[in-house]
Amino acid sequence: MKQELRPKTIYLDNAATTPLDPRVKKAMEPYWEKEYGNPTSIHGMGRRAREAINEARATVARILNCRESEVIFTGSGTEAINLAIFGLSRSKIWTGGGRGHVVTTKIEHHAVLRSYEALEKEGFEATYLGVDKNGLVDPRNMKAALRLGTILVSVMYANNEIGTVEPIAEIGKVIRDFRNESLEIRNSKLGIQRKTPFFFVDACQAAGALDMDVQKLGVDMLALNGSKIYGPKGVGALFVRRGVKLKPLMYGGGQESGLRSGTENVPAIVGLAAALEIAQKDRAKENARLVKLRDYFIAEILKRTPGAILNGHAQNRLPNNINISIPRLEGEAVVIYLDEKGVAVSTGSACSSTELIPSHVVSTLGRSREYAGGSLRFSLGRNTTKKDLDYVLKVLPDIVTNLQKIHG
Numbered sequence: 137m138k139q140e141l142r143p144k145t146i147y148l149d150n151a152a153t154t155p156l157d158p159r160v161k162k163a164m165e166p167y168w169e170k171e172y173g174n175p176t177s178i179h180g181m182g183r184r185a186r187e188a189i190n191e192a193r194a195t196v197a198r199i200l201n202c203r204e205s206e207v208i209f210t211g212s213g214t215e216a217i218n219l220a221i222f223g224l225s226r227s228k229i230w231t232g233g234g235r236g237h238v239v240t241t242k243i244e245h246h247a248v249l250r251s252y253e254a255l256e257k258e259g260f261e262a263t264y265l266g267v268d269k270n271g272l273v274d275p276r277n278m279k280a281a282l283r284l285g286t287i288l289v290s291v292m293y294a295n296n297e298i299g300t301v302e303p304i305a306e307i308g309k310v311i312r313d314f315r316n317e318s319l320e321i322r323n324s325k326l327g328i329q330r331k332t333p334f335f336f337v338d339a340c341q342a343a344g345a346l347d348m349d350v351q352k353l354g355v356d357m358l359a360l361n362g363s364k365i366y367g368p369k370g371v372g373a374l375f376v377r378r379g380v381k382l383k384p385l386m387y388g389g390g391q392e393s394g395l396r397s398g399t400e401n402v403p404a405i406v407g408l409a410a411a412l413e414i415a416q417k418d419r420a421k422e423n424a425r426l427v428k429l430r431d432y433f434i435a436e437i438l439k440r441t442p443g444a445i446l447n448g449h450a451q452n453r454l455p456n457n458i459n460i461s462i463p464r465l466e467g468e469a470v471v472i473y474l475d476e477k478g479v480a481v482s483t484g485s486a487c488s489s490t491e492l493i494p495s496h497v498v499s500t501l502g503r504s505r506e507y508a509g510g511s512l513r514f515s516l517g518r519n520t521t522k523k524d525l526d527y528v529l530k531v532l533p534d535i536v537t538n539l540q541k542i543h544g
């Protein structure tokens with residue numbers, strides 16, 4: 137492989153994962169070779185590793201505006217999501233007959249959707265809410281879906297494929313109001329004191345770009361991960377509001393308040409906190425830069441590609457997300473041809489791109505099938521420049537025209 141003959145890769149797949157920030161790498165470095173103690177050990181090495189985790193937890197708690205004891209570190213975003221969903225529903229908070237009712241949306245990440253499907257197999261009843269043509273969940277539909285037996289609601293903060301940002305605070309209010317209004321009925325009818333449902337938010341795609349204040353958002357649980365915010369892969373965090381009881385998924389040494397047994401991944405935890413801190417500190421400035429690039433790219437690509445349409449909401453969308461559908465086009469083929477030109481992009485989500493079926497998100501938006509096959513996601517990052525985008529705008533139209541000719 138003669139790498140030097142290739143142009144440098146223009147990486148526009150930051151929604152799949154981001155590069156590690158050099159500052160994050162530096163923060164992590166001591167905890168592999170120098171301070172490698174087990175945080176559970178009593179000696180100095182152990183205590184220093186414990187101290188590093190405590191500091192990381194304090195950083196995350198400050199950004200989420202919650203207590204340190206409400207932050208649980210996990211081995212990935214997926215694990216944080218599974219802990220929230222199974223941990224809550226298996227804690228047997230519903231005693232009114234059946235196993236209880238759970239609500240989510242049709243556009244969640246597979247970590248949520250597959251977990252809900254597993255819950256259904258365990259006997260839970262699930263409602264999957266649709267979204268409007270821009271991918272937005274309507275809080276009124278949420279209100280209509282809630283029942284006395286609803287124990288859990290999951291809504292993603294921002295969609296990983298189409299970038300739509302959901303009205304989490306509004307949905308949170310709908311859920312709180314329902315809890316308060318139905319408390320008396322629940323008390324007299326069923327003798328249940330607990331205020332359900334609980335509200336879980338998958339914020340994996342949002343943590344680097346949006347406000348993460350869990351009090352303002354009005355959520356009970358919230359998941360984020362390192363790999364989408366210029367931190368390390370294979371680490372996540374779950375906010376669990378005090379009073380929300382979860383059943384662990386893993387049993388052992390009782391780390392992370394008994395919710396995630398297993399020796400803590402100290403460098404990854406330190407890295408996650410450092411990455412979150414940097415992303416949140418630079419958020420306003422970086423978002424403004426990205427929105428400008430994003431809107432320029434959207435306008436140009438729609439102009440230069442006949443029939444192309446934008447998926448997701450024009451304004452309520454992640455600053456770095458562009459998702460378009462092009463008629464009579466296999467998204468996968470475009471990805472391969474762009475790769476030849478040194479440009480890395482994705483079809484829908486990284487996790488479904490091996491499936492060669494229309495994305496579950498884009499097909500929910502009510503587009504015809506001819507559009508769903510051709511959805512392409514360009515996700516910008518800290519390293520993206522206007523020059524990179526101009527190069528893509530130059531090479532893309534020919535690729536599209538040639539492929540459309542082949543497909544007839």
Ligand SMILES: *Cc1c(COP(=O)(O)O)cnc(C)c1O
Nearest residue numbers: 212213214245247296340341361
């Ligand atoms: C990436 C992602 C996940 C999964 O996170 P992992 O750390 O890869 O397990 C879950 N939800 C959303 C919205 C994501 O973007």
